[in-house]
Amino acid sequence: MRRAVPTALLAVLLLLLTAAPAPAAPPPTPAVELSASRAGKGGDLTVSGTGWRAKTLLILLICGKSSPGTGVIGGTNSCANADGRAVTTDSRGAFDKRLPVAEPPAPCPCVVHVATATGEQQVVDAEFVVEGHPTAPLPEPTGDGRLAVLSPTRLRGESGLLVLFGAPPSRTLEFTVGNLGTTPVKDPVFQVGTAHGVFAPEWEEQQWRGTIKPGGKARIELPVRLAAGAHGDYAVSVRYGGKLVAEQPWGVGRPWGVTVFWTLLALVVPTALFRIGMAVVDRVRPPGSRHARRTGRARPPASPSTTTAALPWFTPDSAPSENRTDRPTTKGHS
Numbered sequence: 001m002r003r004a005v006p007t008a009l010l011a012v013l014l015l016l017l018t019a020a021p022a023p024a025a026p027p028p029t030p031a032v033e034l035s036a037s038r039a040g041k042g043g044d045l046t047v048s049g050t051g052w053r054a055k056t057l058l059i060l061l062i063c064g065k066s067s068p069g070t071g072v073i074g075g076t077n078s079c080a081n082a083d084g085r086a087v088t089t090d091s092r093g094a095f096d097k098r099l100p101v102a103e104p105p106a107p108c109p110c111v112v113h114v115a116t117a118t119g120e121q122q123v124v125d126a127e128f129v130v131e132g133h134p135t136a137p138l139p140e141p142t143g144d145g146r147l148a149v150l151s152p153t154r155l156r157g158e159s160g161l162l163v164l165f166g167a168p169p170s171r172t173l174e175f176t177v178g179n180l181g182t183t184p185v186k187d188p189v190f191q192v193g194t195a196h197g198v199f200a201p202e203w204e205e206q207q208w209r210g211t212i213k214p215g216g217k218a219r220i221e222l223p224v225r226l227a228a229g230a231h232g233d234y235a236v237s238v239r240y241g242g243k244l245v246a247e248q249p250w251g252v253g254r255p256w257g258v259t260v261f262w263t264l265l266a267l268v269v270p271t272a273l274f275r276i277g278m279a280v281v282d283r284v285r286p287p288g289s290r291h292a293r294r295t296g297r298a299r300p301p302a303s304p305s306t307t308t309a310a311l312p313w314f315t316p317d318s319a320p321s322e323n324r325t326d327r328p329t330t331k332g333h334s
Contacts, residue, residue, distance in 0.1 A: 028093065030124050032114050038129035043101045047112060049124070052093040057117040059200060060085045060099050064106030068125045070138060071242045072113055075191050076203055078106035079113060086117070086200065107136040117200035121244040147185055147240055150217055151176040153248040155224070155236065164257035170225045173236055175246055178217040186211045191239040192222055194250075196230070201237055229255060 028051035035046035047060055063079035066072040072079065083102035087095045104110060110133070111125040155171040163169050173192065179185050188208055193201030212218045224236055231254045238246040 030093075030114075030122050032112065032124045032126045034112060034126050034128060037127070038131055039101045040131040041101055041103050041133070044098050045101060045112075045128075046096060047099050047114065047126075048094075048096050049089070049114060050092075050094045052089045052095070052122065053116070053119070054089055054091050054093050056089045056093075056119065056122075057200060058087050058089065058095065059113075059115055059117050060087065060097060061113045062099070062102055062104055062110060062128065062130065063113045063125075064104035064108055064110050064130075064133070065136070065138065066106075066111045066113070066125060067109050067138065068111060068127055071123070071125060072111070073139065075189070075205055075239070075242070076113075077205055078104060080104045101130060103130055103133045107134045109135065109138065118195070121239075123242060146179065146181040147177045147188060147212065147245075148180050149175055149238075149245045150178045153236075153238070153246045155248055155250055159253070161257075164255050165261065166229045166255045166257070168225055168228045169230055169252050170223065171236075171250065173222045173224050173238070173248065174219065175238070176217055176219050177212065179212040179214050182214050184211050184213050188212070188240065190220070190222060192224060193237040193239070194224065194226060195235045195237065196232060201235070203239070224250075226252065231255060 030051045031049060033048045035048075039045055049058070052058065061076065061079040061081065061084040063072045063076070065078045080102035083100050085097055085099050087097040089095045099112065108130055110128050110130050112128045113123070113125050115121065115123040153173060153175040156174055157171040159169055160167070177188075187210065190206055190208060191203045192206055193203040195201035206222050208218075208220055208222070210218060222238075226234065231252045234250040234252055236248045236250055237244060
């Protein structure tokens, strides 16, 4: 019995260890592989990736003035945006996409920049050489100043009357940042992007003028402007240092003034054409028919004219007559 008890306890412990759930595996790290490490302008290469989020839209670009360690310096302004490609990952988070080789606007060192277009930011830069493209050393780092958003973003402003007739909607994006580093940050450059629905955002660099001291904070105001006639659900995003730091939804109303204008135009133009047509028809119609249409009834036929003789100043029984003999006379009477 004494030997059986430790054996039973050991069996229970083994059973509990085997039944305990295994620790959750860490999420996979996004990775990118290139079919070639160098190529000239006009060629192409295949970009393969694994470990990305499933069913996620990615943007593929060839960027200059960048490296895997420093990222893309200057944002997407250093990339060949016109020759970029978009791809959606499969259910396992993998993808394969052919990318044409183009010369970026900035000199090399260059990378193939792969980043998510929506949701949580994921970026991978793979080193790549564009043959024949000029090269230049990367700029020296300016310090270890780091900015972080300390308050929720807010869109300030209202739509004017002209926006109802298709004018571009505009707002001011406001948020507070703090310098968490040990050196001042002077004239930071933010990237403001606007996205409509599921489309990728269109990024625009905006520089804020000022200096943020270590441990200090500042109120940032950046203008945001949409295209003319824009309406629907938009999302305004802010990136700094290649990282997404803020997002703000923006619901833009439909420009009903444009709809009313076209509706009135559709009613007025046919009415005006009808009136012009009726005026032309009235001009070419015979005079009698024209008068009948205006009065709304037919003109009665003309009757033969009759003349009536004018009566004299005396009555008929007193009119003189040469043949009357019954009139008494005084001739021959006393």
